[in-house]
Amino acid sequence: MKPDLGLYDYLPWTERPAIRWPNNAKVAFWVAPNIEFYELDPPHNPSRTLWARPVPDVLAYSERDHGNRVGHWRLMEVMDKYGVRGSISLSVALLDHHPEIIEACKQRNWEFYSHGIYNTRFLYNASEAQERSILEDSIASVKKHTGQQIAGYLAPALTHTERTMDIMAELGLLYTCDLFIDDQPFPVNVKKGRLISIPYSLEMNDIIVYNTHNVAPRRYADMLKANFDRLREEGKRTGTVMCIPLHAYAVSQGHRLKAFDEALAYITGHDDVWVTTGREIAQYYYANYYDEFVEAIKRFKTKYPPRA
Template sequence: MNEGAADPGLYDFRPYRDRARIEWPNGKAVAVWVSPNLEFYEIDPPANPQRKSWPRPHPDVVGYGHRDYANRVGHWRMAEVMEKHGFKGSVSLSVALCQHHPEVVADANDRGWEFFSHGIYNTRYSYGMDEAQERAIIEDSIRTVREATGQTIKGWLAPALTHTPRTLDLIAEYGMTYTCDLYHDDQPAPVHVKSGRLVSMPYSIEVNDHYGFFVYNMSPREYAETLIRQYDRLAAEGESNGTVMCIPLHSYLIGQPHRIGPFEEVLRHIAADGRAWITRSGDIADHFLANGYDAVAADASRYAKADA
């Protein structure tokens, strides 16, 4: 039998039953965090030989203009609705936005939102990078966000979800405490890295608005109903062992006039339910590192011994 490439061993296997218990503050069942992707897309970026930035020949005015709606209109509409219902954003940030549209970054910072890095531009990919190039992007992200907001980033979501085999080790080496790049669970868990402690933060592909509208072709109402079903199930399961719900957003999508109303109903539903710890990703990571990390790591060793 051809076994293929070896399992990289990024995290331990733990069945979704009989796990060490995770508890959230004030007895809440599910930690809910909203992740607006505040991004900058170049209209005619340098070509990466492994992936084209735009489906049409460059410059793709349609793709660029659609996404630029986020920074000119969509962000403000989305942010006001979130603020109205008590949701602080955890921003997946294209850090070049700090120079291109500092007003957007300043608005999010003034609202008490957290920032983590989504690379420099969302039109430049990690494919083919050497270690020096990847380190330069991480260092640029830390420096630029600190200068623009006063915050030191704790987390990472790779640009356009593109990675190298060394990405997780490097962000842990630079002191980050969580990654949003593993999509494999509804609870946080330790990631195996060469140094430091790194948490896998649940970040959903399934209820990401990009997938909802571009991949699954949902209507605004269908997407809102999907988010409510996601929340209700995770809250019910979280009553016995704390879960995490992430709502990843792009304001050029969710901030459109015809979509924002159903989305506001989702926020109203979650805020009124009473089982949600409405928080930010870094706060979830901090709480888990202080209160759950060691127990979960020890719990995972049970299954490692069983498989030995």
């Protein structure tokens, strides 16, 4: 184990090139629905126990299945209302289990990126070949079922190895969602090729808000609006990114959906917001800012060389 994987260099908020988004938008706004399959009785990973209760954990399993049977449809209808295309963090096996959901996303021209094969298979202790096979499977399966070349990855259940970012870059992926350290994209240090991080906020993540912080739905809507207001204000100086990661099994419950609907209406009601997808943000950043940020990092490192 290491104290730090050295995945990025320090470049503080105050010392960066200014980002300008298309049409001078202040905030690049993207919504990332997690469309996931959780298994009832997956194999055990020695580093982490999956379900809180002994198998079958009916409560946890069926809670998640609600998203697939009921929730995604409700969420799609709300997002349609405000012209928001989803960037889907996809359990790739769901292509096989529930193709009807995939079809509805394709019709909406939503982006698919990989969230592993199942959210119940953890990468802890995986070999390099095993980890690479997850991404190769993801690339091939999404291509086959949707025609899309995946650009991003959010590790299943946020389970990583020291090699995750290198393997992504090697396989030509554009962005990772796994680093929660910034409100802008930034270059990730990889052995070969290029990779960037784009913000995928755990603070705005419905599961964290509802199940970790136990926030009431209308307060969640307030949090979303406050987060947006601040990033929009700061976006006058340099473009920011706001992501709302969602799980239909949480946000699409009847008692929670209305509050989210109101927050989405508020955010998309501004004309200086770029309502976009993960891939589009990544592509724009590579085309316009990647090199400039790499230079800025070099200059900053020279001026403030780390002593440890």
